[in-house]
Amino acid sequence: MVATEFSIISRYFSSLGRGEAVELGVGDDCAILRLGNDQRLATSMDTLVAGVHFPDDAFPEDIGYRAVAVAASDLAAMGASPLGITVALTLPEADEFWLTTFSEGLARAVSEYKLPLIGGDTTKGPLSITVQVFGSLPSKLALLRSGAVAGDKLYVSGTLGDAAGGLAFIQEKWRPQPEHADYMLNRFYRPTARLQLGKSLLDQATAAIDISDGLLADAGHIAAASGVRLDIQSARIPLSEALKSHPDETQARQWALCGGDDYELCFTLPPNLPTPAGCTCIGEVYAGEGVDCDLLVDTASGYRHF
């Protein structure tokens, strides 16, 4: 059998997480630790590797910003409030220009997301950045992947496919019209963690995840954790003006369904609730399993590390 990121985690690591303070271990966007009677800590870690998660020649300021935003997005997906981050940095060399601009990107994200940098680790080796985020949750509420029920409606925030389109632009696979060029680059290099939205969904959403691996793949995690079937209508998936201007509409929709790195939230709400600002209903929740979509897309959806 081919090993996947998830089969590796479940085979070797997920059984090691039992403990008195562990309210939620491996398998969601963050783990939750109980600290006292009504105090809970949400935490998660994300690594960005040069040449895998960003191009080798990416501008260091973008790398710094993106590393924090990507990690903060998992707090958003839990509805957690930001507390702080630690950063583990592995560097091939101590280049002053690189470190200065990288730290400027970090500084910007740290201030924007109110995530003070409280520690970390610095080592020599191939370039990689790991950010661990810490957030707080109220005593009873959290957005989990596991609460969707038949009858709920499925939503996403923002627009999808932009980061994949931005990456394709960076890789010179297409060239957006000049007025859309900066927007496309920013959607890949400067994703927005939807912390406010996540918090506002705490007492409303039945399930939530952030879209890091592509809508179909991440919606699949909600379906699996909740034990439901999600039906997505591709025509309802929100696309940016920039992506709509792509000459090949099928390619644009493919990016919106399968492209990773958008860091928008995907969540389910009971049918009686209004659509939150900046969000779009893209489908419904049914009894069953998996994710159905009227648009047939290529093979395995989402990014695979192994």
Ligand code: ADP
């Ligand atoms: P996300 O896309 O939200 O960052 P991942 O897909 O990276 O989440 O990880 C899925 C789940 O597996 C998360 O709960 C994460 O904490 C856990 N996980 C990933 N790698 C490991 C590991 N090496 N050991 C233990 N848990 C892990």
Ligand code: MG
């Ligand atoms: Mg996540």
